[in-house]
Amino acid sequence: xxxxxxxxxxISATIMEFGKGVLNALPADYSQSEMEDAMLTIITVWNAMxxxxxxHRQK
Numbered sequence: 001x002x003x004x005x006x007x008x009x010x011i012s013a014t015i016m017e018f019g020k021g022v023l024n025a026l027p028a029d030y031s032q033s034e035m036e037d038a039m040l041t042i043i044t045v046w047n048a049m050x051x052x053x054x055x056h057r058q059k
Contacts, residue, residue, distance in 0.1 A: 015046055019046075
């Protein structure tokens with residue numbers, strides 16, 4: 001048995017929840033480019049955090 005339980009949430013929903021502060025800061029009339037930039041930032045930070053945590057779990 002694993003000491004970690006698997007989440008019951010899709011990764012897309014998790015990332016949207018993680019990035020909601022950035023998304024909420026977009027102007028009401030945001031452009032496609034602004035949304036793409038926001039999502040790129042959110043996913044980049046998510047991946048950096050995940051990589052950092054994964055690296056430290058291996059130790």
